[in-house]
Amino acid sequence: MEPILECRQLFKDYTSCRALAGVDLTLYRGRIVGLLGPNSSGKTTLIKLAAGLLAPTAGQILVAGHVPGPETKSLVSYLPERTYLPDWMTARQVICFFADFYADFDSAAAFDMLQRLGVRPDAKLKTLSKGTKEKVQLILVMSRRAQLYLLDEPIGGVDPAARDYILSTILTNYSPDATVLISTHLIGDIEKILDQVVFLRGGQVDLCATVDEIRAERGCSVDAFFREVFKC
Numbered sequence: 001m002e003p004i005l006e007c008r009q010l011f012k013d014y015t016s017c018r019a020l021a022g023v024d025l026t027l028y029r030g031r032i033v034g035l036l037g038p039n040s041s042g043k044t045t046l047i048k049l050a051a052g053l054l055a056p057t058a059g060q061i062l063v064a065g066h067v068p069g070p071e072t073k074s075l076v077s078y079l080p081e082r083t084y085l086p087d088w089m090t091a092r093q094v095i096c097f098f099a100d101f102y103a104d105f106d107s108a109a110a111f112d113m114l115q116r117l118g119v120r121p122d123a124k125l126k127t128l129s130k131g132t133k134e135k136v137q138l139i140l141v142m143s144r145r146a147q148l149y150l151l152d153e154p155i156g157g158v159d160p161a162a163r164d165y166i167l168s169t170i171l172t173n174y175s176p177d178a179t180v181l182i183s184t185h186l187i188g189d190i191e192k193i194l195d196q197v198v199f200l201r202g203g204q205v206d207l208c209a210t211v212d213e214i215r216a217e218r219g220c221s222v223d224a225f226f227r228e229v230f231k232c
């Protein structure tokens with residue numbers, strides 16, 4: 001099976017520091033993968049490279065066999081760590097905007113999720129709380145029929161009760177051959193939906209394993225294992 005994401009000796013330097021220092025990683029289709037690591041380990045940088053927002057300093061990153069660029073924009077649905085939606089628009093207007101912009105956007109699914117999460121479609125985004133804006137943004141991203149979803153800290157501001165619905169939405173609302181890569185610090189909440197985890201440390205892959213392997217071989221949850229591995 002062709003990998004959905006491949007990194008070979010991937011380096012990314014900013015002017016002041018090296019964020020990725022030789023990442024080798026292969027992700028296959030049909031998985032939900034947690035991208036985990038302490039602050040500054042390079043998670044956002046890796047996601048931005050996969051989304052085509054940054055270019056590697058050295059090495060290679062491929063999405064479905066393509067260098068991230070115009071061909072991969074239609075394959076990748078990206079949720080940035082910060083909200084970027086225009087505040088003066090309503091949720092309904094941004095859904096219509098996405099439907100115009102992306103051929104693979106499912107407006108009916110988006111309105112359905114909005115209703116289930118109790119978000120009023122005609123409320124202007126600037127009147128919504130931070131957590132509610134995050135819900136709208138996640139709904140938009142997950143309503144595309146993409147092959148690779150890149151979610152950078154998707155539910156940091158969402159209350160714990162809504163998190164469970166959102167996680168089951170993430171689980172059920174994407175095509176079975178798509179892969180979801182989620183960067184998060186909320187490991188305990190998210191690990192129930194993960195198939196696989198990648199630990200980043202200092203811009204390198206420290207561990208790439210299935211959740212079942214961690215539970216069987218380490219005898220603990222991913223959250224407990226992460227705390228042990230990255231203990232300060």
Ligand SMILES: Nc1ncnc2c1ncn2[C@@H]1O[C@H](COP(=O)(O)OP(=O)(O)OP(=O)(O)O)[C@@H](O)[C@H]1O
Nearest residue numbers: 014015016017019038039040041042043044045046
């Ligand atoms: N635009 C930038 N210019 C300069 N340095 C940057 C820039 N973006 C990130 N960095 C640096 O690159 C390193 C990796 O940052 P990155 O945001 O990828 O880490 P992260 O694992 O996502 O962190 P966090 O968990 O805190 O969100 C850090 O040392 C950070 O300071």
